[in-house]
Amino acid sequence: MADAPNTLQIITAASTFALAIWQVIMYRLFTAKIQLRDIGKSNAINDVYFLYEATPKVHSVGNKKLVEIEIKVTNKSANKLGILAIFVRFRPVIIADSSGLTNIKSFEDLQPFEDDAMEQRNSLTEFKNVAVAKDFIWQTSVDGVSVRRSFDLIEEEFCQKYPLVMAHIMIMGGAMTHIDKTHFPKYTVGKLRRSWVEFVAKKNSEGYNFFSRLQVENFSRGGRTFKRLDRILIHKDGKIDFDNSCEFESVLQSIINSNMERVIDLRSATT
Numbered sequence: 501m502a503d504a505p506n507t508l509q510i511i512t513a514a515s516t517f518a519l520a521i522w523q524v525i526m527y528r529l530f531t532a533k534i535q536l537r538d539i540g541k542s543n544a545i546n547d548v549y550f551l552y553e554a555t556p557k558v559h560s561v562g563n564k565k566l567v568e569i570e571i572k573v574t575n576k577s578a579n580k581l582g583i584l585a586i587f588v589r590f591r592p593v594i595i596a597d598s599s600g601l602t603n604i605k606s607f608e609d610l611q612p613f614e615d616d617a618m619e620q621r622n623s624l625t626e627f628k629n630v631a632v633a634k635d636f637i638w639q640t641s642v643d644g645v646s647v648r649r650s651f652d653l654i655e656e657e658f659c660q661k662y663p664l665v666m667a668h669i670m671i672m673g674g675a676m677t678h679i680d681k682t683h684f685p686k687y688t689v690g691k692l693r694r695s696w697v698e699f700v701a702k703k704n705s706e707g708y709n710f711f712s713r714l715q716v717e718n719f720s721r722g723g724r725t726f727k728r729l730d731r732i733l734i735h736k737d738g739k740i741d742f743d744n745s746c747e748f749e750s751v752l753q754s755i756i757n758s759n760m761e762r763v764i765d766l767r768s769a770t771t
Contacts, residue, residue: 547577547754547756548577548581548673548674548675548754548756549576549577550573550574550575550576550577550581550671550673550758551573551574551576552571552572552573552574552671552758552760553571553760554571554572554667554669554762555570555572556568556569556570556667556762556770557569557770557771558764558766558768558769558771559769559770559771560769560771561653563655563656564653564654564655564656565653565654565656565659565766565769566651566652566653566654567624567650567651567652567653567654567764567766568649568650568651569588569649569650569667569669569762570647571586571588571630571647571648571649571650571669572645572647573586573640573645573646573647573648573671573673574640574643574644574645575640575641575642575643575645575646576643577642577675578642579642579675579676579677580639580640580642580675580676580680581639581640581641581644581673581674581676582637582638582639582673582674582675582676582679582680583631583637583638583639583640583646583648583671583673584631584637584672584673584674584700584751585629585631585632585670585671585672585700585709585711586630586631586648586669586670586671586672587627587668587669587670587672587709588627588628588629588630588650588667588668588669589607589627589628589667589668590613590624590625590652590665590666590667590668591607591610591611591612591613591665591666592611592613592662592664592665592666593610593664593666593763594662594663594664595614595661595662596660596661596662596663606761607666607761610666612625613625613662618655618658619658621655622652622654622655622658623652623653623654624652624654624658624665626707627708627709628707629704630648630649630650631648631672632701632704634701636697637676637679637680637693637696637697639676639680654766659766659767660767663765663766663767664764664765664766665763665764666761666762666763666764667761667762667763667764668759668760668761669759669760669761669762670709670757670758670759671757671759672711672755672756672757673755673757673758674751674754674755674756675751675754676690677690677750677754678690678691678692678696678750678751679692679693679696679697679751680693681693692747692750692751695747695748696748696751699744699748706736708736710733710734710735710736711731711732711734711752711755712732712733712734712740713729713730713731714727714728714729714730714732715728715729716728719740719742721742724742724746726740726745730752731752731755732745732752733745733748733752
């Protein structure tokens with residue numbers, strides 16, 4: 501028969517067990533602090549932060565071309581990311597039988613497409629928001645990836661006239677705090693969700709970028725004040741949409757935007 505453990509053995513075993521528990525607790529606490537510190541370095545605890553990329557492709561479809569732009573957004577925030585808009589615009593880099601490539605530094609240096617019948621038939625000339633959805637807000641969880649695509653079917657005549665075009669992509673990302681809808685652990689709807697969805701649907705039908713920043717020192721009305729460079733909403737004529745800027749101020753404060761430009765050769769298909 502084995503000898504019963506003596507008091508010293510019991511104390512030693514208990515001490516070893518207690519030490520192991522303490523090490524596990526400290527490891528978890530220490531690891532959590534490291535993770536929070538690293539997130540803080542990336543400004544992702546209270547701010548919106550995301551990575552992005554855009555890949556253009558040109559497909560042959562009979563005697564036409566299909567221009568596709570795949571836009572990938574990776575959420576690196578500490579919370580859910582709302583993809584509030586992805587605006588896509590195109591301008592010609594060169595027009596057939598013309599020059600003028602000097603001093604082009606960015607998209608804004610390029611002239612818009614001509615406004616003739618052929619241009620009106622091809623959707624590449626239109627301003628579009630590819631993150632729009634009926635009664636829905638595109639979003640992605642922490643470390644999640646959301647992919648949106650822009651498609652434009654264009655005529656061969658258009659490709660010949662505008663062999664090179666530049667795409668300008670602007671991504672507007674924001675916090676979902678006041679515009680979210682969740683089903684777990686309980687069903688909740690953000691206080692601004694319904695009004696925000698209705699507002700965005702109306703603005704998308706007007707076809708312009710309704711986000712901006714205040715360019716004057718201050719703008720006040722009825723006791724409310726916006727300061728220079730505050731995020732605001734604007735009408736199509738560029739004037740401040742004061743009422744909606746006030747209503748959605750908590751949404752606007754979280755928004756950041758990122759821009760990309762891609763040159764696309766419409767003369768040859770990539771796939």
